[in-house]
Amino acid sequence: MNERHAELLRNGPLRARDAAQRLGTTEAALVAAGATGTATALKPDWGTLFAALPRLGRIMALTRNENAVHERHGAFQDVSSGPGHILVLGPDIDLRLFPGRWAHGYALGGERPSLQIFDRDGTAVHKVFATAETDRDAWDQVVSEFATPLAALPPMAPPEPVAKAAETLVDATALRGEWQALRDTHDFITLLRRHKASRRQAFLNAGEDLALNLPAAAGIATLQRAAEAEVPIMVFVGNRSAIQIHTGPVSRLRATPGWFNVLDPTFNLHLREAGVAEAWRVVKPTEDGNVSSIELMDAEGEVIAMLFGARKPGKPELPEWRGLVESVAASPWPAERAA
Numbered sequence: 001m002n003e004r005h006a007e008l009l010r011n012g013p014l015r016a017r018d019a020a021q022r023l024g025t026t027e028a029a030l031v032a033a034g035a036t037g038t039a040t041a042l043k044p045d046w047g048t049l050f051a052a053l054p055r056l057g058r059i060m061a062l063t064r065n066e067n068a069v070h071e072r073h074g075a076f077q078d079v080s081s082g083p084g085h086i087l088v089l090g091p092d093i094d095l096r097l098f099p100g101r102w103a104h105g106y107a108l109g110g111e112r113p114s115l116q117i118f119d120r121d122g123t124a125v126h127k128v129f130a131t132a133e134t135d136r137d138a139w140d141q142v143v144s145e146f147a148t149p150l151a152a153l154p155p156m157a158p159p160e161p162v163a164k165a166a167e168t169l170v171d172a173t174a175l176r177g178e179w180q181a182l183r184d185t186h187d188f189i190t191l192l193r194r195h196k197a198s199r200r201q202a203f204l205n206a207g208e209d210l211a212l213n214l215p216a217a218a219g220i221a222t223l224q225r226a227a228e229a230e231v232p233i234m235v236f237v238g239n240r241s242a243i244q245i246h247t248g249p250v251s252r253l254r255a256t257p258g259w260f261n262v263l264d265p266t267f268n269l270h271l272r273e274a275g276v277a278e279a280w281r282v283v284k285p286t287e288d289g290n291v292s293s294i295e296l297m298d299a300e301g302e303v304i305a306m307l308f309g310a311r312k313p314g315k316p317e318l319p320e321w322r323g324l325v326e327s328v329a330a331s332p333w334p335a336e337r338a339a
Helices: 002-009 016-023 027-032 046-056 136-146 172-180 187-195 199-206 218-229 319-329
Strands: 039-041 057-064 068-075 079-082 085-089 094-097 102-108 114-119 124-134 211-214 233-239 242-248 253-256 259-263 267-272 278-284 291-297 303-309
Touching: 016 027, 027 039, 027 102, 027 114, 046 057, 046 079, 046 085, 046 102, 046 124, 046 136, 057 233, 057 242, 068 233, 068 242, 068 303, 102 136, 124 136, 124 242, 172 187, 172 199, 187 199, 199 211, 199 278, 199 291, 211 319, 218 253, 218 259, 218 267, 218 278, 218 291, 218 303, 218 319, 233 267, 242 267, 267 303, 278 319, 291 319, 303 319
Parallel strands: none
Antiparallel strands: 039 102, 057 068, 057 124, 068 267, 079 085, 085 094, 094 242, 102 114, 114 124, 211 278, 233 242, 233 303, 253 259, 259 267, 278 291, 291 303
């Protein structure tokens, strides 16, 4: 595997996730084999491991899905864990982690050391990279404390694709009524579960005042207008086991072939443009007033990224953000719209 991986890299740099797909294996297997650098297996004591990460000082945290990569610089602070979750609530590193599916962890050495967590399918969940500001002695101590020779090997083959469950009929009137009665944005997931509805189904049935379908380019337009108007925003990117959040401004935007990027000193976002099939302007009532977002989904209806105005619970939405969202929604877009 290592030789085949090296051969791939002779044609230019390639992310480990993409290399694993081309080689017909999992990223975890690629890492475990040492193809991406010397790898030390870590004990799967996830809550204790993350509780140790504040000792590292400033790092770069990375969470991604197939179509978005979210990178945030800062220090782990205010780390807590409970049944089924780990929370990191610092001003820089803001994470919601769900370790129920986590299975494999590795510390990689080399010029850019990292801690990498994978789920039982061998898919990367979350990564932590050392930077020039990281306490390397503390880093080595953490790796030593959690290293284990007894780790199970990750799967070599990626899982077989699983067909999505068929959507069932949704009572649109009841769903809309409960949506209008929301008091907290976090209750939206409970609403979906109660109605056995996918996010896309809920959007399609709620009414355009609550969920308005926009062209796929609306996400990029939102980032551009937020940068131009200097409106602080929240950018959520996640996968089945981790959600990472940036709160603050975005300013340095750049398009590269196939990707749209935020390249700020402490926050990077890489958005695969072809992967965005739908964008929605979404309004959720809360005790603090309505909260607006631009939500991006892939062709399967899975969330790629969500954009909100910067806010804290107990505070109303920034009027600058609400106006920005409505201006995006009202834009004279080309005739073709997302399905």
